[in-house]
Amino acid sequence: MVRPVVGISGNAHMINDEYAVQACGLHNLYAVSEVCEATALVVPALPDLNQIDELCAVFDGFVFTGARPNIHPEEYGETATPAHGDFDRDRDRLTLPLIRACVERGVPVLGICRGFQEFNVAFGGTLYPEIRDLPGRMNHRMPPDGTIEEKFAHRHDITLTKGGMFEGIFGSDVVLTNSLHGQGIKEAGERVVVEGHAPDGTPEAIRIEGAPGFALAVQWHPEWNAANDPVSRPLFEAFGQAMRESAAQRRAA
Numbered sequence: 001m002v003r004p005v006v007g008i009s010g011n012a013h014m015i016n017d018e019y020a021v022q023a024c025g026l027h028n029l030y031a032v033s034e035v036c037e038a039t040a041l042v043v044p045a046l047p048d049l050n051q052i053d054e055l056c057a058v059f060d061g062f063v064f065t066g067a068r069p070n071i072h073p074e075e076y077g078e079t080a081t082p083a084h085g086d087f088d089r090d091r092d093r094l095t096l097p098l099i100r101a102c103v104e105r106g107v108p109v110l111g112i113c114r115g116f117q118e119f120n121v122a123f124g125g126t127l128y129p130e131i132r133d134l135p136g137r138m139n140h141r142m143p144p145d146g147t148i149e150e151k152f153a154h155r156h157d158i159t160l161t162k163g164g165m166f167e168g169i170f171g172s173d174v175v176l177t178n179s180l181h182g183q184g185i186k187e188a189g190e191r192v193v194v195e196g197h198a199p200d201g202t203p204e205a206i207r208i209e210g211a212p213g214f215a216l217a218v219q220w221h222p223e224w225n226a227a228n229d230p231v232s233r234p235l236f237e238a239f240g241q242a243m244r245e246s247a248a249q250r251r252a253a
């Protein structure tokens, strides 16, 4: 049985401030390979090199990964300010239409951190540029100091909608996760259903209403220690199963 082939979104990166590359966190690749039991291939976030229809035809699913650069606020009708930080416009221009196309076609998609924010913006939602500046909110950013393990350590609970898809996957309505993001959902998009919140009310888990396929996204980083984490593993297992079922249906059609 051929394993599902999964596109993992790349990110613009400069080596030594002079050599442009597309980068992808290794944990995303290992989580998809080891837990989804799938072949993980990096898709360069370069709209000029990719055709949306071809990507949807070639891949059995996509993971839209985390990334430090933010979605440009003009993608959700707002004007950039210094608070909005750095951008990756090529990634915006590929991932937002690709997410919509995958959902329409029933191609399974999983969003992580920036990818979670892309799901919301792709369906008409908006973002806060800096969660920690909002009254009553925590600082959700990656700790500035410490080891990489400390930066990806569990940080807060997330309360999930009872009877929702995420509770069904995790087997609990409260889960413990890491947190490495500065931005977050301000207004949920028209078809964006928020199923999970942090203790300060920040949206942390969403699904796309009416999606024929797997279309879930989380604000935290489940790819970290995915094979062993009791929250990450079932999420990637569910994603892998959704891709196998979707691929079998497409082959049978």
Ligand SMILES: N[C@@H](CCC(=O)NCCCC(=O)O)C(=O)O
Pocket (backbone or CB within 6 Å): 065, 066, 067, 068, 069, 070, 112, 113, 114, 115, 142, 180, 181, 182, 183, 184
């Ligand atoms: N840029 C967005 C999304 C944050 C994100 O995806 N973080 C993952 C990378 C972690 C790091 O390298 O800092 C935001 O800040 O909300």
